[in-house]
Amino acid sequence: xxxxxxxxxxxLAFFCLFVLFLYGPMITIFMLSMQGxxxxxxxxxxxxxxxxxxxxxxxxxxxxxxxxxxxxxxxGIAVMAITITASVLASMGFRQRFKGSTVIFYMTIxxxxxxxxxxxxxIGVVFQVMGWPTNWFTSGLGAHLTWTLPIAFxxxxxxxxxxxxxxxxxxxxxxxxxxxxxxxxxxxxxxxSLLGVGLLTFxxxxxEFTRTSLVSGQSNTLPLEIFxxxxxxxxxxxxxxxxxxxxxxxxxxxxxxxxxxxxxKRQRGKA
Amino acid sequence: xxxxxxxxxxYALITPQTLxxxxxxxxxxxMIGVVSFWEFNGYSMTPxxxxxxxxxxxxxxxxxxxxxxxxxxxxxWLATLLIGYPVAYFLAFxxxxxxxxxxxxxxxTIPFWTSNIIRMISWVPLLGREGLVNQGLMGVGLIQExxxxxxxxxxxxxLGMVHLYIIFMIAPIFNSLMxxxxxxxxxxxxxxxxxxxxxxxxxxxxSAPGIAIGSIFIVTLIMGEFVxxxxxxxGQSASVGKLIQTQIGSLQYPLAAxxxxxxxxxxxxxxxxxxxxxxxxxxx
Numbered sequence: 278x279x280x281x282x283x284x285x286x287x288x289l290a291f292f293c294l295f296v297l298f299l300y301g302p303m304i305t306i307f308m309l310s311m312q313g314x315x316x317x318x319x320x321x322x323x324x325x326x327x328x329x330x331x332x333x334x335x336x337x338x339x340x341x342x343x344x345x346x347x348x349x350x351x352x353g354i355a356v357m358a359i360t361i362t363a364s365v366l367a368s369m370g371f372r373q374r375f376k377g378s379t380v381i382f383y384m385t386i387x388x389x390x391x392x393x394x395x396x397x398x399x400i401g402v403v404f405q406v407m408g409w410p411t412n413w414f415t416s417g418l419g420a421h422l423t424w425t426l427p428i429a430f431x432x433x434x435x436x437x438x439x440x441x442x443x444x445x446x447x448x449x450x451x452x453x454x455x456x457x458x459x460x461x462x463x464x465x466x467x468x469x470s471l472l473g474v475g476l477l478t479f480x481x482x483x484x485e486f487t488r489t490s491l492v493s494g495q496s497n498t499l500p501l502e503i504f505x506x507x508x509x510x511x512x513x514x515x516x517x518x519x520x521x522x523x524x525x526x527x528x529x530x531x532x533x534x535x536x537x538x539x540x541x542k543r544q545r546g547k548a
Numbered sequence: 549x550x551x552x553x554x555x556x557x558x559y560a561l562i563t564p565q566t567l568x569x570x571x572x573x574x575x576x577x578x579m580i581g582v583v584s585f586w587e588f589n590g591y592s593m594t595p596x597x598x599x600x601x602x603x604x605x606x607x608x609x610x611x612x613x614x615x616x617x618x619x620x621x622x623x624x625w626l627a628t629l630l631i632g633y634p635v636a637y638f639l640a641f642x643x644x645x646x647x648x649x650x651x652x653x654x655x656x657t658i659p660f661w662t663s664n665i666i667r668m669i670s671w672v673p674l675l676g677r678e679g680l681v682n683q684g685l686m687g688v689g690l691i692q693e694x695x696x697x698x699x700x701x702x703x704x705x706x707l708g709m710v711h712l713y714i715i716f717m718i719a720p721i722f723n724s725l726m727x728x729x730x731x732x733x734x735x736x737x738x739x740x741x742x743x744x745x746x747x748x749x750x751x752x753x754x755s756a757p758g759i760a761i762g763s764i765f766i767v768t769l770i771m772g773e774f775v776x777x778x779x780x781x782x783g784q785s786a787s788v789g790k791l792i793q794t795q796i797g798s799l800q801y802p803l804a805a806x807x808x809x810x811x812x813x814x815x816x817x818x819x820x821x822x823x824x825x826x827x828x829x830x831x832x
Contacts, residue, residue: 284743288638292652295635298711299659302670305680309673319678363565370561381562388573390764392772392815394789395808399576402583402801419572426568455557477661484663487775491796503665507779516673519666526662534654 303523310517318511329517342518345502348413349483352498355418356482357475360425365471368433369463372442389427396423397491404492416492421485425478432477436470473537480526480533577812584805593802601806610791610807614814617787620702620777621770624709628766629759631710632717636758637751640725653722660715668708668779675699675707700782708780709770716765724758725751760826764819771815 309316313324333342371378388396400420404411411417444466448458486500493501499522506515587596635656643649659667674680675698682694697703728751736746774789788811795804 282743285642288634288642291634292638295631296655299656302674302711303659303667305673306666306670319673319676320680320683359568363568366561366563367565370558373558375555375558378558381566384566384569384574388569390768390819391573391577392768392789392811394772394774394792395577395580395812396573398792398796398804398808399580400572401796402579402805403576405801406579406583419568422568423572426565430565480661484661486664487772490775491793500663500665503663503669504775504779507665507669515669519663519669523662523666527658530658530661538650 306516307520310513310520312513316513318513318516329513330521332512332514333518333521342499342502345497345499348496349499352413352418352421353479353482355414356421356425357479359418359422360429360478361471361475364426364429364433364474365467367430368437371434372437385427385430388423393424393487394491396420397488400492410494411492412494413489413496413498416494417489417498420488420492421482424485424488425481428481429474429478432470432474436467440466469536469540469543473533473540476529476533476536480529484522484526580805580808583802584809586802586805588800588802591799601802602810604803605807605810613786613788613791616702616785617771617789620706620709620773620787621767623706624713624770625763625766627706627710628714628717628762632714632762633721633755633759636718636722636725639722640728641751649726656718657715660712664712664775665779667712668776671704671708671711671780672699675704700780700784702781702785704780704782705777705785708776709773712776713766713769716769717759717762720761720765721755721758724755728754756826760822763822767818767822768815771811771818 305320308322309318309320310329311325311327312322312329313326314328316323316329367381371382397420400416401411404416409415440463444462445458448462453461484500485498486504489498490501490504497505503515503518503522583593584601585597585599586593587598587600588594639649639652639656643652672679676682677694677696677699679698681698682691685691686694732750732754733746736750741749772789772792773787774793777785777787777790778793788807792804792807792811795801795807
């Protein structure tokens with residue numbers, strides 16, 4: 278490109294500051310969670326150990342992290358399974374023109390941009406009126422889907438946009454049925470992207486807070502448990518938990534990204 | 549393969565997803581509309597048609613809460629735009645290779661897939677009374693007393709929102725910047741345009757749809773926001789979302805519903821005005 282100008286260096290500096298702004302706070306709690314047993318909530322660091330990271334797995338005075346984690350895990354997997362199935366089917370439907378597709382498309386966009394408190398309140402009201410108890414695996418699941426499904430659907434649309442339909446046509450010409458074509462041709466080609474979308478969906482669900490907060494019922498998911506703890510935890514155990522759960526989500530995202538990237542490269546190589 | 553099946557197939561395929569949206573999005577929001585006209589006697593709600601809930605929210609407090617929410621929105625929008633645009637511009641025009649662009653964009657994106665709650669908590673050791681910022685400022689002797697406004701204040705709320713949501717501004721702008729034909733820039737330069745002119749006359753207008761989409765995201769995220777307001781505002785800051793959440797907490801569903809309908813109307817109004825000014829159809 279062009280010669281590196283003053284603008285370049287100014288923007289580079291600005292970008293670095295921005296990255297520091299993004300990651301700085303996170304790094305401080307990583308550091309504080311590595312303190313010795315006598316550590317507190319603020320700097321300077323008192324000692325260095327993995328004591329607090331270990332504490333996360335112990336029974337806590339203020340609550341238990343394990344059960345909410347298991348709930349979030351199960352919920353995330355359920356959300357992922359439903360989201361993948363529904364979004365793959367729907368995005369395949371969108372490869373053909375059909376009446377009403379615009380309405381369906383805008384409904385999906387609406388799900389993404391309606392203020393999340395309305396989703397939470399709405400589901401809460403429905404359950405209240407019907408006399409059903411709210412629960413993380415019923416109303417909570419629905420709330421998560423309104424967030425993960427539109428995102429997965431939009432990504433899937435993008436994936437099928439780049440998808441070459443001649444493979445399927447060839448299979449059909451050779452006499453394969455719709456389901457055979459799907460399982461033997463389409464599925465192997467989109468499988469790695471599905472892994473990526475699946476992991477993204479899982480993390481979205483695993484970290485979801487606002488939409489779940491009003492409809493989770495008696496038992497908390499992990500983000501809700503952490504939120505409840507912010508007011509009464511006074512030890513670095515909270516930071517340690519934050520560190521662990523952040524590393525967990527971030528590594529899933531990296532795996533998702535590299536899986537997706539590998540596929541794009543392979544498809545580009547073939548085209 | 550029969551013709552009927554062929555024309556019915558898309559409908560069969562979209563059914564599961566559509567059912568989810570009908571059950572957990574459309575029906576709930578319709579119910580909010582219905583319940584906002586119901587009666588509430590302090591303990592439970594009963595089906596009725598009353599405008600009391602809407603009358604009940606026409607108060608000074610609600611008005612002030614809206615003003616405060618608009619203030620958060622305006623400040624957050626301005627900050628995300630002023631910070632987000634240069635970041636997106638740097639990525640799109642100054643990072644030479646596509647691999648690097650994607651990688652650096654990913655660096656910006658990763659935090660947004662992690663827990664919002666944790667990301668907010670992590671400001672505490674920095675901004676608190678005994679936080680790093682206060683320690684530093686007092687260490688070099690710039691201030692004698694710790695600054696109180698850093699945490700649990702409106703400042704902290706806006707900071708938290710910018711930190712949480714700025715990717716929703718960066719991503720659409722980055723996307724529209726990446727679509728700009730580089731030859732347009734070269735053409736403008738050949739015609740003698742200065743760097744600033746190229747930006748003002750070519751790049752900025754072509755990235756306007758990205759700004760519009762980013763702004764819509766920011767509006768919808770901030771208008772219903774209550775978590776950041778609660779965690780970073782420390783109980784003193786008010787927002788419409790927090791008001792609704794408090795009403796739900798005391799089981800005043802009809803009142804919360806009326807508030808939510810007004811919130812939805814106001815949000816839609818802002819979005820429509822954004823679309824009036826900037827056309828985003830090219831991006832979809």
